Amino acid sequence: MKKIFYIFLFFSFLTTITNAANFNWTKYSIDEDETKEWYYDKKSILKVGSYKFYWILANNLKNIEDDEYSIIGHHMVNCDTFETKWITYTGYNSPMGRGGVTMDFIIPEDMPEAFKWEYFDPVDTIYGGLMDIVCKTR
Amino acid sequence: MIKKIFFFIVFYLLTFSPVISATFNWTLVPETRNASSQVFYDKKTVFSSGKYLYFWQLANHLEDLDDDIYSTITHNMVNCDTDELRVIVYSDFKSPMGRGKPDLEMIVPEKIRDSFIWRYFDRNNTIQGTVLDKICK
Numbered sequence: 001m002k003k004i005f006y007i008f009l010f011f012s013f014l015t016t017i018t019n020a021a022n023f024n025w026t027k028y029s030i031d032e033d034e035t036k037e038w039y040y041d042k043k044s045i046l047k048v049g050s051y052k053f054y055w056i057l058a059n060n061l062k063n064i065e066d067d068e069y070s071i072i073g074h075h076m077v078n079c080d081t082f083e084t085k086w087i088t089y090t091g092y093n094s095p096m097g098r099g100g101v102t103m104d105f106i107i108p109e110d111m112p113e114a115f116k117w118e119y120f121d122p123v124d125t126i127y128g129g130l131m132d133i134v135c136k137t138r
Numbered sequence: 139m140i141k142k143i144f145f146f147i148v149f150y151l152l153t154f155s156p157v158i159s160a161t162f163n164w165t166l167v168p169e170t171r172n173a174s175s176q177v178f179y180d181k182k183t184v185f186s187s188g189k190y191l192y193f194w195q196l197a198n199h200l201e202d203l204d205d206d207i208y209s210t211i212t213h214n215m216v217n218c219d220t221d222e223l224r225v226i227v228y229s230d231f232k233s234p235m236g237r238g239k240p241d242l243e244m245i246v247p248e249k250i251r252d253s254f255i256w257r258y259f260d261r262n263n264t265i266q267g268t269v270l271d272k273i274c275k
Contacts, residue, residue, distance in 0.1 A: 023185060041185075043182055043183065044183050044185065046161070046180075046183065046194065047161070048194075048229050048236075048240075048243070049239065049240035049243040050240075050243065053213065053227070055187075072187045072188075074187070074192065074226075076227075085245070087226060087227075087245065088187060088192070088215075088226075090188035097187075101188045104187075104188035104190075106215075106247055106254075108245055108247040109247040109251070109254060115245075115248055137160045138160055
């Protein structure tokens with residue numbers, strides 16, 4: 001019985017210690033042309049009103065421009081229409097969101113023309129498949 | 139014995155693990171317990187990206203209700219060096235704790251660009267400053 005108590009205590013610590021400011025990336029997939037590798041943070045998936053919100057990380061594997069090896073973004077999805085809008089964009093000069101920041105902006109503020117609903121097929125596109133996972137998370 | 143422990147762990151993880159849920163896990167800011175608006179934030183989704191911290195906040199309005207709005211959920215960005223905050227996502231509800239369908243939901247920099255400005259909050263003298271202090275620590 002004592003053992004069970006300690007195991008309970010151990011798991012309580014594991015699951016309740018705050019992870020504030022630390023992403024916990026889950027690898028999703030690589031684009032067919034192998035240019036990008038996609039990750040998402042499961043615990044960041046949240047439903048608010050009509051939309052779901054979540055954080056993603058993408059590693060640029062090929063055709064690196066402006067020394068940008070990875071990006072982290074906060075995205076929203078309309079699960080009824082499989083459309084997404086990307087809210088934040090932060091670029092890094094190392095993979096996995098490490099190193100220095102190359103760019104950091106709020107898309108609807110700095111690029112309002114890019115802040116529009118975009119459809120991704122959940123079966124035929126890599127990003128659509130990621131949205132499908134997000135939408136199925138309850 | 140091992141079997142018992144195994145089932146206990148599986149039961150515990152399935153019951154309490156927040157990782158498999160798309161719902162908030164609100165923590166009350168104790169200083170707001172008796173205030174006219176109780177403020178909560180979701181500890182598990184306070185994230186750092188670039189220069190800023192981002193977090194979800196719930197406010198329950200207990201007095202002086204405007205338009206029957208009982209609660210609001212916002213996604214905020216914080217500059218911890220200057221104690222400034224901007225609201226990115228805004229939803230308000232006619233029920234407490236963000237229940238039901240939102241009455242209004244918007245991305246602030248898209249819908250009301252003029253309101254998407256940095257606002258300073260004193261960590262010692264304002265409720266939002268108290269929240270900011272907890273987020274930035």
